[in-house]
Amino acid sequence: MLKINKEKLVMQSVCGEISHPRARSYRFDTEGQSHMVPGTGGITYNVKVGDYASGWKGDHVEPGVSIQLSDALKNSGLNCMACVGNEAKVISGEAKGKKGVVTGFHGGIEHTLIHFDDETLDKLAIGDKIQIKSVGNGLEIENYEDIKTYNLDPALFEKMGIKQLEDGSLQVDVVTEVPARLMGSGIGSPAFRGDYDIQTADPEDYKKFGLDKLRLGDIVLLRDCDTTYSRGYLKGAVTIGVVIHSDCIIGGHGPGVSTLLTCKESKIKGNQNPKANIANYLELK
Known part of the structure; x- marks a missing residue:
């Protein structure tokens, strides 16, 4: 555990x-x-x-x-x-x-x-x-010093069902994975606050990754996205975040994602689960 x-x-x-x-x-x-x-x-x-x-x-x-x-x-x-x-x-x-x-x-x-x-x-x-x-700032996972947590209440962390795999990586339930090429507004900004937008201007890719079906509160995996300190591309990096606002009209923008966990290496694995949404974890009505 x-x-x-x-x-x-x-x-x-x-x-x-x-x-x-x-x-x-x-x-x-x-x-x-x-x-x-x-x-x-x-x-x-x-x-x-x-x-x-x-x-x-x-x-x-x-x-x-x-x-x-x-x-x-x-x-x-x-x-x-x-x-x-x-x-x-x-x-x-x-x-x-x-x-x-x-x-x-x-x-x-x-x-x-x-x-x-x-x-x-x-x-x-x-x-x-x-x-x-x-409460949540300074949250650390024992023996996983290279995995950073931000914006995450410890009680919510415990409800997310995060598992340790045999190879030592962590498995997190996510609704979908998003490639780094689709990430837009928020690049370069501090990772511990605000959000990082999934771009909507390419309808083919947007649908390919199931982003047209995203729900507010969904947990998603951002592939090759390092949000350890600031937001940007890094091959192999992984970010787990939560969708916090709707899609957008303006270019370079789209559904916003606030960081919850991130690692510069591929030590976080996604397990696809359509119910991975904070509304379910927190029993929001």
């Missing part, structure tokens, strides 16, 4: 406010066509973790609730310290006391994404404060 250092991890409170949706101008697709569609931020009532990531009339749509802070330094603390699977609690407004779960981090806009049930969503309002019990 894999051992992790969960008893050594520090739990701290971080807090954010529900952000307002943003719209700067039209969004242009790869054919030069303009679109005015919903994008990031706010409370999204009908797009949730577990739903399809593609097919929405939107761009970079964030499921559930998007939070941030106006102070960039404090917001950086929120983005860096919270982890997928952390408990989130509403501490102001009509929904005060209701609990949810952190589901991902959106780079560029620097949002932290939270899942709440329908009853809670209906009571929430823009500006409501949400506090998170952040």
